[in-house]
Amino acid sequence: MRSRALLFVFLCACLPGAFGQYQNAFPGYPYEFPRDHFDHDNYQTEWWYTTGNLVTTDGHHFGFELTFFRQGADRDPEKTQAWDLQNIYLAHLALSDLDGGTFYHGERTNRAGPGLAGADAKSKRIWNGNWEIRWNGDAEILLAATGDRFAISFSLRPEKPPVIHGENGVSQKAAGAGHASHYISLTRLRTSGTIALEGRSVSVRGTSWMDHEFFTNQLGATQIGWNWFSIQLEDNTECMLYQFRHQGGSLDPYSSGTYVDSQGKTLHLKAADFRLNSTGESWRSPATSAQYPVAWTIEIPKLGLKLAATTHLKSQELAGDGRLAPNYWEGAIDIQGTRDGKPIEGVGYLEMTGYDRPVELGP
Secondary structure, three states: OOOOOOOHHHHHHHOHHHHHHOOOOOOOOOOOOOHHHOOOOOOOEEEEEEEEEEEEOOOOEEEEEEEEEEEEOOOOOOOOOOOOOOEEEEEEEEEEEOOOOEEEEEEEEEEOOOOOEEEEOOOOEEEEOOEEEEEEOOOEEEEEEEOOOEEEEEEEEEOOOOEEOOEOOEEEOOOOOOOEEEEEEEEEEEEEEEEEEOOEEEEEEEEEEEEEEEEOOOOOOOEEEEEEEEEEEOOOOEEEEEEEEEOOOOEOOOOEEEEEOOOOOEEEEEHHHOEEEEOOOEEEOOOOOOEEEOOEEEEEHHHOEEEEEEOOOOOOEEOOOOOOOOOEEEEEEEEEEEEOOEEEEEEEEEEEEOOOOOOOOOO
8 A cells, every 4th residue: 555555553553642633635635746746744644655676787686665654743833943743754775685585674763853854845855864765857756775784876767647546536445534545656667776785886777666645544443454566567557456454364345456557547446356365375474473475366357467476585574673663574576477368577566564463553
């Protein structure tokens, strides 16, 4: 959901008194770009997710994730000092060395302070320390981040206009007005740059995907986790699908998706329009004991698509202490299958939450 997904759901639960200060996502929102690429402080929770599949000139494959979160803590207009806590900023950075078999990741948390972290339309930046997304005009997005053992520096060039997910400007996540988000994606970003890993720098090329979502109260109380897919196929089409799970394993009817054709035209997909099924292959985390299904079949009959999603690296779990945010699996996947019976391939990313314990939404 990236909606897909994440972690600030836990922080929302920690700040129950703040909900009334923020607005919910309702139909009819007037999107405007580039404004809506940046911050929306009147919504409590916001995230920017960038993932990608990259390859070096000699054929070595990598995946990456750079994610920024803003969580509203207080909208008191009298709090104007640099160190006043109005927003909490969290960021995640991950590198999947798919051929080397190693997963690297890190995270950081800041308040805005004197420029420590933020999201700002005037400067066209989202940042947390020296990790940043920066728009260079309308045709290029720059990503840069340095972890303990690796660094990334990428140029991303959108090949399609922004996609608005859902219907009438909202991505509905549960029954009831306001249980929704405003959800934007850049589904095909031509990517080039460098990865520095263990003292060696390599040039890479490939494709990335960027999600941006803002909301205040999107999920339902009975939803315990989700499976989210971003898929980029070789015929220049893309697909986003997410599937909510309930306790006991039943699927939520508010699961949905979006198909993007080669020209950028979108088709909203309801839960009945697609099927996501685990093949039974799984990976158990040595850190959390969570068992993640890491191979899937994907069927979208109205599009003639029958796909299989697998990964070269099963250990792509971002695991922390589990107190501030839930542990989750976010990793690069390969796509193989057919469209109308003809072979087709692609790449993507898969996110899975709620497998170590249910995502809890409040006291």
